[in-house]
Amino acid sequence: MNLPPLSQAFVLHFGEMGSRWGINRTVGQIYAVLFLAERALNADEICERTGFSRSNVSMGLKELQSWNLVRLQHRPGDRRDYFATPDDLWAIVRTLVAERKKREVDPTLSVLRELLMQPAATEADAHAQARMREMHELIELLTSWYAEMERMETDRLVQLLSLGARVGQVLEFKDRLFGAVTRKREPDDGARPRPTDEEA
Amino acid sequence: MNLPPLSQAFVLHFGEMGSRWGINRTVGQIYAVLFLAERALNADEICERTGFSRSNVSMGLKELQSWNLVRLQHRPGDRRDYFATPDDLWAIVRTLVAERKKREVDPTLSVLRELLMQPAATEADAHAQARMREMHELIELLTSWYAEMERMETDRLVQLLSLGARVGQVLEFKDRLFGAVTRKREPDDGARPRPTDEEA
DNA sequence: TTGTAATTTCAAAAATTCCTGAAACTCCAG
DNA sequence: CTGGAGTTTCAGGAATTTTTGAAATTACAA
Incomplete structure (x- = not known):
């Protein structure tokens, strides 16, 4: 390894x-x-700096490309590939989250959907399905929230994050202005605290 | 494996x-x-259902306990340990996120802090440090946002998540009301889009 | 205490993943 | 074409992780 x-x-x-x-x-x-x-x-520069073999680096770069985490560049009069990360850290975070979601949650979501379609044969399966349904709902809530954040401009996203829990206060404030509209919803609409809810 | x-x-x-x-x-x-x-x-019931060896199950349970993901229970007149997950899925998600943060981001945060304390010896190190500083700031923003969400009651959290991007509209609304106040901040205060920023 | 059920530890076998050098391939200039 | 720079593939050795059975430990009842 050859680095400062x-x-x-x-x-x-x-x-x-x-x-x-x-x-x-x-x-x-x-x-x-x-x-x-x-x-x-x-x-080759990466080989030199990391001390890994040429082929190992090649594999690694391929992997990073499959994650969309590196950008391929070229120089005039130079046939070699040059690799770089985006300058904008937020872009990196966005692809990182997107890829992890794709690999870590999407497959689970589709398995859950599939298993929830099946008719429950046994008593135990019925209970299992109820549990899976809970999990499915929660993941759906999280991913649809994520989808909306994803769509948001970085500036606004940062603004929102900086606001943190104070968003709650802004919401309360809004509620006070337009109280009637918001209060019309069932109070436990999204929370769903009851554990077993067999509407199979 | 012996399961429905x-x-x-x-x-x-x-x-x-x-x-x-x-x-x-x-x-x-x-x-x-x-x-x-x-x-x-x-x-033993877990062995039967998964088909793993007794010792493997013991190891696995220890691991899960170290993640705080299982609860240990006892039955009167039965010396054996009984294991269960929390009924409340949100509790599970909370500990999962907390533990992953502890293992995956906290160590990085402390390494970054440490390296940012060091004086940059070379030109290259100075650039590297600037990059690290960007990363540090971004992670700080995300973790402090997370800390606030963590503190929030589940009901309110769910409410916030369900609201999704509509929170953005509330922000816009707030901006329109208190525009002058918000606009006073530097426009690029949190976003910091400039890549090189050598204030070493 | 002693005996026994329950659990954990541990060394090593089994399985998997990582890493490498050599060979194969691609692409372009001459 | 041919030569060669650059890149990728791949088989197999190295390293790591997972899994196990046997031995050790623990905790309690008699």
Whole structure:
């Protein structure tokens, strides 16, 4: 590994963390190197900085591309591929979240939907299905919220995040102005605290 | 594996997903079994339902306990430990998020803080530090937002989530009312779109 | 105490994933 | 075409993780 000390510490850490996320050490380190780099790097430069073999780097870059986490660039008069991360960190976060959702929650959602279609044969299956239905509803709520955040402009998103729990106060304020409209909904409409609710 | 068909499909799927998350197949399946179970189960019952060896189940349960994802129970006149997941799905989501944060983002945050304290020796380190600072700020924003959501009651949280992007409209409304106040801030205060910002 | 049921630990086998060098492939300039 | 720079694929060795059975430990009843 051939990097200035601070960068090296960061890259090493990202390698470790890589294994806690779905990606592996190699991929984590490669990404960290690109993230810190002051310009796009070609595969050999990445080899030099990380100390990984050429083929390992190639694999890692392919993986990162499949995650849409790196951008491919070219230089005039140079046939080599150059790789870079987006400058805008929010863009990175957005693709990261999108990809993790695609890999970690979407498959579960579709399995749940499928299993909820099936008729419950046994008593135990009926209970299991009730439990799955709860999970399905919760995930639906979270993903549809996410879908709306995703659509939002970064500035506004940041504004919302900075506001934090104070959004609650803004809401209360709104309620006070337009109270009648909001209060019309059932109070437990979204919360659904009852655990078993067999409307099979 | 000894389970009714629908449950079996669910448990198998959770096993697969387990490996995409930090946990492994065994732990994923054990958790799924407990999640679907109509009552708390002891280790032998989990063995029977999953088909894993007794010791493997013991390991898995220990892991789940370290994640705070299972609750230990006892029956009068029975020395065995019984395990269950919380009935309230929101409680599960809360601990899941809390634990993942603890394992996946907190360590990074502290490494970043540490590296940002160091003086940048080289030119390259200075650039790397600027990049790290961006990342640090973004993670801080996200985690402090999370901390506030965490503190919120489930009902209110669900209300907020259901509202989705309509919160944005409330913001717009607020802006229109108090426009002058909000506009006083620097326009790029939170977003920080400029990539290089060397204030080392 | 002693005996026994329940659980945990541990070393090593089994399975999986990672990493590499060599070979194959692609693409372009001459 | 041919040569060669750049890249990818791939089989198999290295490293890591998972899983297990046997042994050790714990906790309690008699």
